[in-house]
Every structure is written in structure tokens, then in C-alpha cells.
Amino acid sequence: MSRSLTASTAPYRAVLASRIRSQRSHRVSFRVDALSSLLVGVVELAEVAVLYLQVEGIGGLDLRAVLLVFAIADLSFSLADMAFGHCDNLPEYLRAGTLDVFYLRPQPLLLQLVTSDIQLRRLARAAVSLAVLVVAVGLNDLSWDPHTVGLLALALVSGPVTFAAMFVWAAGAQFFLLDGAETTNAFVYGGRYAATQPASVWGRPLLVVFGFAFPMAFTAYLPVVTLLGLDGASRIGLPDWVGWLAPVAALWAWAFAAVSWRLGTRHYQGGGG
Amino acid sequence: MSAIIETHGLGRDFKVRDGLRRRTLVAVDDLTVRVEPGEAVGYIGANGAGKSTTIKMLTGILVPTRGEVHTCGLRPVPDRRQLARQVGVVFGQRTQLWWDLPVRESFRILAAIHALDAVEERARTDELVERLELAEFLGTPVRQLSLGQRMRAEVAAALLHSPRLVILDEPTIGLDVLSKQRLREFLVAERREHGTTLVLTTHDMGDVERLCDRILLVDRGSLVFEGTLTGLSATVGAERVVTVDLAEPLPDLVDVEATTHRGSEGGGLRQRLAFDPGATTAARVLAEVSRRAEVLDLTIEEPDVEDVVRRVYAARR
Numbered sequence: 001m002s003r004s005l006t007a008s009t010a011p012y013r014a015v016l017a018s019r020i021r022s023q024r025s026h027r028v029s030f031r032v033d034a035l036s037s038l039l040v041g042v043v044e045l046a047e048v049a050v051l052y053l054q055v056e057g058i059g060g061l062d063l064r065a066v067l068l069v070f071a072i073a074d075l076s077f078s079l080a081d082m083a084f085g086h087c088d089n090l091p092e093y094l095r096a097g098t099l100d101v102f103y104l105r106p107q108p109l110l111l112q113l114v115t116s117d118i119q120l121r122r123l124a125r126a127a128v129s130l131a132v133l134v135v136a137v138g139l140n141d142l143s144w145d146p147h148t149v150g151l152l153a154l155a156l157v158s159g160p161v162t163f164a165a166m167f168v169w170a171a172g173a174q175f176f177l178l179d180g181a182e183t184t185n186a187f188v189y190g191g192r193y194a195a196t197q198p199a200s201v202w203g204r205p206l207l208v209v210f211g212f213a214f215p216m217a218f219t220a221y222l223p224v225v226t227l228l229g230l231d232g233a234s235r236i237g238l239p240d241w242v243g244w245l246a247p248v249a250a251l252w253a254w255a256f257a258a259v260s261w262r263l264g265t266r267h268y269q270g271g272g273g
Numbered sequence: 274m275s276a277i278i279e280t281h282g283l284g285r286d287f288k289v290r291d292g293l294r295r296r297t298l299v300a301v302d303d304l305t306v307r308v309e310p311g312e313a314v315g316y317i318g319a320n321g322a323g324k325s326t327t328i329k330m331l332t333g334i335l336v337p338t339r340g341e342v343h344t345c346g347l348r349p350v351p352d353r354r355q356l357a358r359q360v361g362v363v364f365g366q367r368t369q370l371w372w373d374l375p376v377r378e379s380f381r382i383l384a385a386i387h388a389l390d391a392v393e394e395r396a397r398t399d400e401l402v403e404r405l406e407l408a409e410f411l412g413t414p415v416r417q418l419s420l421g422q423r424m425r426a427e428v429a430a431a432l433l434h435s436p437r438l439v440i441l442d443e444p445t446i447g448l449d450v451l452s453k454q455r456l457r458e459f460l461v462a463e464r465r466e467h468g469t470t471l472v473l474t475t476h477d478m479g480d481v482e483r484l485c486d487r488i489l490l491v492d493r494g495s496l497v498f499e500g501t502l503t504g505l506s507a508t509v510g511a512e513r514v515v516t517v518d519l520a521e522p523l524p525d526l527v528d529v530e531a532t533t534h535r536g537s538e539g540g541g542l543r544q545r546l547a548f549d550p551g552a553t554t555a556a557r558v559l560a561e562v563s564r565r566a567e568v569l570d571l572t573i574e575e576p577d578v579e580d581v582v583r584r585v586y587a588a589r590r
């Protein structure tokens with residue numbers, strides 16, 4: 001790390017290190033939390049597995065393919081949740097005045113919010129999806145050519161980034177909603193659920209919301225159909241190579257998140273918006 | 274040298290929903306003040322007079338609806354991050370410490386947040402720990418501190434980066450007499466040694482009297498008095514009341530210099546005298562009474578800010 005980078009990240013590292021130490025010092029509670037997080041991951045997996053074991057396939061995906069979709073979507077979500085999930089606490093921060101304290105520190109507000117906490121217990125859930133990913137990659141008999149590696153890597157980077165944007169978008173919306181966490185959760189957690197399902201069977205309204213506005217279909221489903229050469233993309237009127245556009249979707253999600261955050265903070269400060 | 278705080282016609286409205294209609298609430302209106310470096314200013318007024326709103330505009334949390342504001346020569350909202358390095362704020366009601374961490378850890382994190390180097394951090398932490406007597410609970414998690422301990426830790430946290438301007442919002446609220454006293458002594462010393470500018474909002478007349486050179490009194494968002502405490506007392510007749518218990522009964526003490534007799538009990542064994550702190554002192558009153566009879570005990574009632582404020586408000590309406 002260069003010197004200036006070390007210096008400029010010091011405030012965030014100091015906070016995060018203290019959060020990690022604190023979680024590690026409460027061992028029992030951390031283990032219980034991690035275990036429950038693991039169980040949630042397993043239940044989510046069981047739900048998908050049970051469904052697809054009963055049928056030949058849904059929307060052009062069979063069990064093997066949907067496991068890959070599930071693994072990528074859930075791994076992405078868990079990682080984003082670990083780093084950004086506490087953005088959900090914004091209403092509480094607003095009530096307790098914690099946000100005002102952020103304004104009194106010489107760092108950007110959003111960076112302070114994001115680095116104010118980290119939920120290591122979510123690693124347990126990420127571990128479940130990682131294990132599923134390893135199995136699914138094996139089941140699908142992938143050839144390790146640049147096409148496969150490139151697409152997988154792209155999906156695994158774009159996915160967490162896209163989900164992270166969802167958390168930031170939701171936080172920005174909280175400034176207007178106050179106690180509206182349920183409303184935004186419908187999109188954030190509903191989005192996670194949608195991401196683990198084949199977009200080809202969604203109705204049109206769902207497709208508009210989670211396919212494009214919140215680009216959940218780009219986190220796992222579209223990269224997987226492109227990867228496996230399935231016809232899922234054309235079923236919803238997109239070209240077969242559309243999975244490569246996952247980073248574009250991530251950028252779009254962040255543009256959306258940035259606008260939401262900007263409007264939210266402007267509203268809070270009362271500068272219009 | 275330029276002013277630390279300079280506002281010109283500063284105002285802030287809030288839109289509030291009143292049933293179905295929306296109306297505009299004027300929280301701060303046409304506030305023009307100037308605070309020079311090194312000054313200590315008491316910003317007082319009733320609840321809802323617009324004090325917190327003003328503080329938020331001074332520190333860049335709120336955007337003013339009208340007027341201009343410069344804090345440390347900077348525009349608070351656009352220059353917020355630069356300003357944060359020069360201002361320390363203590364909110365009596367909210368914390369900037371990490372509740373589950375030992376006090377020492379919170380200071381370390383804040384030192385990183387304000388980019389203090391190791392030498393500065395060490396020197397300043399040691400100074401604050403000594404002055405505010407924090408050593409005994411440095412290793413205690415914040416959630417386990419008493420209110421008095423937590424306030425001292427909060428003040429240290431806000432002052433760790435040696436800000437030029439310190440804003441304290443109700444710093445002594447809920448504290449016992451001894452904790453208040455310690456905190457006031459600390460603030461006086463901090464100001465003397467570092468030339469720190471202090472702005473405090475308070476309901477405690479003792480804070481104003483012992484800490485502030487100048488008072489700004491606000492009512493319904495507007496500045497209604499600006500000057501010294503003596504001046505304010507003179508304007509509204511804020512008095513202190515001394516109650517003396519005497520060894521032998523005396524006739525009503527109506528002729529003690531610069532006091533007003535407020536009543537007697539026990540046939541003259543206990544007497545209450547009111548005086549203007551600008552005109553005489555408790556010691557002089559006591560000396561005068563002692564010449565006539567032995568004083569066994571005495572209590573002094575301070576006029577509280579509420580009372581002074583009520584009188585000013587009453588005079589205006």
C-alpha cells in the first residue's frame with residue numbers, strides 16, 4: 001500500500017478493526033449468530049433443491065443449472081450483506097443522532113456509514129454458498145477455458161457490487177420514508193430471492209423491477225445462461241451473450257444508489273431534494 | 274484576525290405537516306452574530322428556541338434556508354470535512370463514543386479519524402486524561418460508565434483533535450454538583466491554555482456565570498439579547514437569593530445594602546434576602562448580616578436560565 005493510501009484508509013481500518021475485535025471477544029454470541037446465519041443459508045438452499053428435485057426444470061434451468069445460479073447469487077448477496085447490510089440500521093442512526101456525529105467527522109458520510117460495522121457472522125452463509133458453488137461447478141462439467149473463467153469471475157465480482165448498491169439505494173430511501181425499512185427490505189431481500197430464480201419465468205412487472213430497474217437478473221441468472229449456453233436470455237428477449245453485461249448492470253445499480261443517497265442526504269440537510 | 278463564527282441574517286424553516294395542511298415553522302430567523310477567537314459565548318433560550326438548529330447550521334449538518342454563515346472562515350455545508358478538523362462538538366444527549374468499547378479504544382479510533390500522528394495523539398490523550406481525571410475508567414466499556422464519567426469522556430473525545438472551536442450542547446445536563454464543577458474547571462483551563470473558542474447552550478445559570486463572557490439569548494428563533502450576564506441581570510433583574518439561619522432572632526433585615534428582604538420565618542431566625550449579583554456579592558451580604566447576628570447556616574439560590582429567559586420573554590410580550 002502506498003503511504004497516502006495507508007493514511008487515508010486509517011480511519012476506516014481503525015473502526016473496522018474495533019468491530020472485528022468486539023465480535024471476536026463475544027465468542028458465544030458470535031458462534032450462535034454464525035450458526036443461525038449458516039442455517040438460513042442451508043434452508044434457502046433446501047428450498048431451491050426440493051423444488052427442482054420434483055420437476056425436470058423450470059424456465060429452461062434444471063437442478064444443476066439452478067444450483068449454479070443459487071450459488072453465485074447467494075454468495076454475492078452474503079458478501080454484500082456482510083459489508084453493507086448494516087446500512088439497514090440507518091433509521092436507528094437517524095433517531096439516535098449517530099448520523100449527526102458522522103457529519104462532524106472529516107470523512108465522506110457514506111464511507112463512514114459503510115465502514116461503521118461489518119458482520120463477520122455472514123461469512124457462515126457465504127461458506128454455504130461457496131460450497132454449493134464448488135459442487136455446482138463440478139456438476140455442470142464446465143471446461144476451464146477463458147470464456148468460463150472470465151464469465152464466472154465477472155459474475156462473482158459484479159454480483160456483490162450490485163447487491164451492495166441495493167443496500168445503499170435502500171439507505172438513501174430511508175431518509176424519506178422514516179421507519180420505511182420494511183418497504184425497502186421488500187426490494188433488497190425480495191431482490192436476493194429473485195436473483196436465485198430463473199428470470200425467464202417472471203411476469204412482466206417482476207421482470208421490469210428485478211430485471212432492469214434493480215438488475216438482479218444480471219447477478220447470477222443471465223451470466224449462468226450465457227455460461228452454459230442455455231436459451232434463458234432469448235426467452236426474455238435478450239441476446240445470448242447478455243451475461244457479459246453484469247458489470248454494466250453493477251454500474252447502473254450504483255448510479256441508482258448514488259442518486260438515492262445524494263437525494264436522501266440533501267433531504268436530511270434540508271437543501272432541497 | 275477574522276471571526277470564528279459569523280452569521281448574517283441566518284434563518285432556517287421546517288416544513289411540518291399539520292393534519293392535512295403543510296405549514297412552515299420558522300426555527301431560526303434573521304440571526305446575525307459574530308464570535309471572535311478565544312471568546313466564550315453562552316447561547317441560551319427556552320426549549321424549541323432554535324438553539325440546536327443553529328448549531329447544526331454552524332457545523333454543516335443543516336443547510337440554512339436564508340442568510341449566510343461562516344464557521345472558522347469556512348462555509349459549513351460545502352466545506353464540512355475541512356471544518357470538522359477545526360470544530361469539536363459535544364451533544365449532551367448523543368454519544369460519539371463506541372458504547373461497547375473501552376474509552377481508550379474510542380480515543381484511538383478518533384485519533385485515526387482525525388489523522389493525529391502518534392506523538393500528537395499521545396500528548397493530547399495524556400493531557401485530557403489527566404485534566405478530566407479519566408484514568409480510573411480508561412479501560413471500561415462506555416456502556417458501563419456513569420453519566421458524569423461518560424460526559425467527561427465525551428468532552429475528551431470532542432477535544433482530542435484540539436479544535437479551535439468547541440460547541441457544547443447542554444454539557445452539564447443531569448450531572449451532579451461535583452461533576453459540573455470539574456467540567457467547568459476543565460473548560461476554563463482549556464480555553465486559557467489553548468485559546469479555544471467556546472460556544473455553549475445550557476439551562477444552567479452556573480455554566481453561564483462561570484464559563485461565558487457573553488450571552489446570546491434567543492426567543493422563537495430570533496436574537497433578543499446580546500451582552501454580558503451582568504447586563505442581562507440588569508435588564509431583567511435576575512437575582513440570587515441568600516437564606517440565612519441566625520443564632521438569635523432579628524427584626525426583618527430590610528436595610529442590608531443592595532438587597533431586598535424577601536421574608537422571614539421563625540420570628541426572624543431565618544431570613545431571605547435577594548440581591549443582584551452585578552451590584553453586590555454573597556460574601557458582602559453575609560458580612561453585613563454577620564455584623565448584626567451570628568450566622569449558623571446559609572444557602573444561596575441561583576436564578577436559573579429558565580427564570581431569566583421567562584422574564585425576558587415576558588418583558589417582550
